[in-house]
Amino acid sequence: MIITNIESIPNREIVDHFGVVSGSTVRAKHVGRDMMAGIKNIFGGELKGYTELLTESREEAMDRMTTQAKYLGANAIVNVRFSTSSVAAGAAELYVYGTAVKIV
Amino acid sequence: MIDIIIILTLILLGYIFGSIAEKNHYKSIREREKKFMRLPTISLKTPLNPDNITKSRLVVGNVVISVDYFKRVLAGLKNIFGGNMTSYETLVDRARREAILRLKEDAKGASEIINLKLETSSINKSAKGTIGSIEIFAYGTAIYRK
Numbered sequence: 709m710i711i712t713n714i715e716s717i718p719n720r721e722i723v724d725h726f727g728v729v730s731g732s733t734v735r736a737k738h739v740g741r742d743m744m745a746g747i748k749n750i751f752g753g754e755l756k757g758y759t760e761l762l763t764e765s766r767e768e769a770m771d772r773m774t775t776q777a778k779y780l781g782a783n784a785i786v787n788v789r790f791s792t793s794s795v796a797a798g799a800a801e802l803y804v805y806g807t808a809v810k811i812v
Numbered sequence: 813m814i815d816i817i818i819i820l821t822l823i824l825l826g827y828i829f830g831s832i833a834e835k836n837h838y839k840s841i842r843e844r845e846k847k848f849m850r851l852p853t854i855s856l857k858t859p860l861n862p863d864n865i866t867k868s869r870l871v872v873g874n875v876v877i878s879v880d881y882f883k884r885v886l887a888g889l890k891n892i893f894g895g896n897m898t899s900y901e902t903l904v905d906r907a908r909r910e911a912i913l914r915l916k917e918d919a920k921g922a923s924e925i926i927n928l929k930l931e932t933s934s935i936n937k938s939a940k941g942t943i944g945s946i947e948i949f950a951y952g953t954a955i956y957r958k
Contacts, residue, residue, distance in 0.1 A: 711870040712953040714857050714927045718865040724831075745878070745945070750822055752830035752880025754910075755945055758935065759876045762947060766872065788870060790951060792933040800935070 709774050710784040710811070717784055720811040726780040730805035731772030733767040733793060762802065766790070769804045782808035824882045830880030834902065841909050848916045853925040857953050860924060868958040870921030871925065876935065877907040880946035904932070904946060911948040922954035 710717055745755050777785050788806035795801050852860070859865060877885075883899035891895050908930060919925055931949045 712868050714953050718868050750826055750876045750881045753833045755878050788840045809896055
C-alpha cells in the first residue's frame with residue numbers, strides 16, 4: 709500500500725478511483741500520563757507520553773484507513789490529510805482521510 | 813502566606829529548569845538541522861525533478877511540548893499590556909523545528925520531501941483557556957531516487 713499526500717504517485721499511473729477512505733480514533737490519556745504531564749507543566753519540556761500516545765493513535769487511524777482501502781481493492785491512497793479535534797475534556801479525535809486509487 | 817511561597821517556588825523552579833531545557837533543546841535542534849541540511853523539505857506539490865523516482869511514501873513527525881510555569885506567569889502578565897509573547901513564540905518555534913526534524917529522521921535515505929504540511933493543536937490542560945501544551949504534527953511525501 710503506497711500512501712502519499714500529493715495528488716499523484718510519481719512515475720506511476722492511476723487507473724481507477726474508489727472514492728474517499730477514512731479512519732479515526734478517539735483516545736483518552738490515562739491517569740499516570742496525566743500526572744506526569746501535570747509535573748511537566750511546571751518544568752516545561754517535551755511530554756513524551758503524549759507524543760507516543762498521539763503517534764500510536766494516528767497509526768491506528770491509518771491502519772483503519774488502509775484496511776478500508778484494501779477492502780475496496782485499491783493498492784494506493786493519495787492526497788492524505790490529517791485532522792485533530794478534541795471531542796471531550798481529556799480525549800482527542802484523530803482523523804485521517806484520503807482517496808483510494810488503483811495504480812499500475 | 814504559604815500559598816505565596818508555593819507559587820514563588822513554582823515560578824523559580826519553572827524559570828531554572830525551563831531555561832536549561834530550552835537552551836539544551838535549541839542546541840540539539842541546531843546540531844541536527846546541520847546534519848539534515850542536504851535533505852530539501854519543500855511545500856511544493858510536485859517533485860523538483862520527475863526523473864529516476866523509485867519510491868514515494870508518507871512520512872510523519874510529531875511532538876508535544878509543554879510551557880513551563882514561569883513562562884505561563886509571564887504570559888499572564890503580557891495579557892494585560894499586550895505585545896509579542898516571546899516566551900510562547902520560542903515554544904512553538906522549538907516544537908515546529910523538532911517536528912520537522914523527526915519527519916526528516918523518518919525519511920531515511922530519501923532525496924527530498926515534498927508537500928510538507930504542519931498542523932498545530934493545543935492540548936488544553938487548564939480550564940482558563942491558556943495554552944498548556946501544544947502538539948505540532950508534520951507530514952509530507954518522501955521521494956526516493958536511484
